[in-house]
Amino acid sequence: MTIEVSDAQLVERCRAGEAAAWNELVERFSRYVYAIAVRAFRLPEHDAEDVFQDVFARTFERLDSLRDDAAIRPWLAQLTRNACVDRLRAGAREQLAEEPPAEVLDAEMERLDEALDVHDGLRALSGDCREILDRFFAQDESYRMIAEALDLPAGTIASRISRCLGKLRESLEGRKPGSDTSGDW
Amino acid sequence: MAPHDEERLGELLGLLPPAPAGWVQAAQELPAARLQLDEIVERARLDAGFRVQLVADLEAALAAAGYEPRRALLDAVRERLPELDA
Numbered sequence: 001m002t003i004e005v006s007d008a009q010l011v012e013r014c015r016a017g018e019a020a021a022w023n024e025l026v027e028r029f030s031r032y033v034y035a036i037a038v039r040a041f042r043l044p045e046h047d048a049e050d051v052f053q054d055v056f057a058r059t060f061e062r063l064d065s066l067r068d069d070a071a072i073r074p075w076l077a078q079l080t081r082n083a084c085v086d087r088l089r090a091g092a093r094e095q096l097a098e099e100p101p102a103e104v105l106d107a108e109m110e111r112l113d114e115a116l117d118v119h120d121g122l123r124a125l126s127g128d129c130r131e132i133l134d135r136f137f138a139q140d141e142s143y144r145m146i147a148e149a150l151d152l153p154a155g156t157i158a159s160r161i162s163r164c165l166g167k168l169r170e171s172l173e174g175r176k177p178g179s180d181t182s183g184d185w
Numbered sequence: 186m187a188p189h190d191e192e193r194l195g196e197l198l199g200l201l202p203p204a205p206a207g208w209v210q211a212a213q214e215l216p217a218a219r220l221q222l223d224e225i226v227e228r229a230r231l232d233a234g235f236r237v238q239l240v241a242d243l244e245a246a247l248a249a250a251g252y253e254p255r256r257a258l259l260d261a262v263r264e265r266l267p268e269l270d271a
Contacts, residue, residue, distance in 0.1 A: 022215075023213045031204055115198070119201050133195075137199045140199070140202070169194060
């Protein structure tokens with residue numbers, strides 16, 4: 001079982017200069033920043049990459065100015081939104097680019113926040129469950145691909161996904177997921 | 186957190202695909218890259234010959250000095266070059 005490090009603890013360790021903590025912070029929020037750029041703002045890949053690097057560069061430079069370490073997520077969200085808006089406005093001078101309406105954007109951000117809560121919930125599961133759910137839902141891999149990658153019988157993938165989803169739901173509802181420590185599906 | 190059915194959980198997981206691995210790696214290397222950048226700028230400040238090489242052919246000068254001339258490093262050094270002339 002991995003030891004859960006809170007966002008605030010992670011920020012504190014980054015500020016202390018721990019390289020491993022910075023790696024973990026980038027890993028923890030990379031999907032969120034990426035999704036805001038490509039899903040909420042629909043930036044093309046090359047613009048999204050610039051925004052992504054810019055957001056983490058600013059995070060690294062300005063981490064000291066964050067008043068509440070636990071608020072790293074909304075802080076990053078705002079930083080990413082601002083970077084996307086800047087990018088769209090700069091792009092609008094060269095070609096047609098539209099900023100999504102505020103209400104659409106707010107709804108999408110809310111959905112991504114909820115998605116990140118669920119994704120964070122994966123940390124309470126076994127590595128096997130995390131991997132199979134991530135491969136199937138987030139990486140859109142087929143049963144066959146998952147079976148090959150994890151060296152499992154293809155006919156068991158659907159039931160494993162279902163069991164792991166059940167454990168994720170238990171975890172998010174505050175219950176201890178059953179049989180989680182030994183790679184038990 | 187609101188209760189979720191399992192279909193909804195799957196849908197939400199699907200909203201967060203991994204960012205491209207190269208982007209994540211570049212962001213993780215930022216602290217080391219900043220140190221490297223400071224080192225290059227400091228060396229250029231103290232060594233006029235190195236400074237001239239950087240201006241003439243940035244990529245070759247960095248490679249010759251033992252740095253891997255990745256795009257992010259080239260952009261960052263290019264951005265800092267004007268301050269060396271000041």
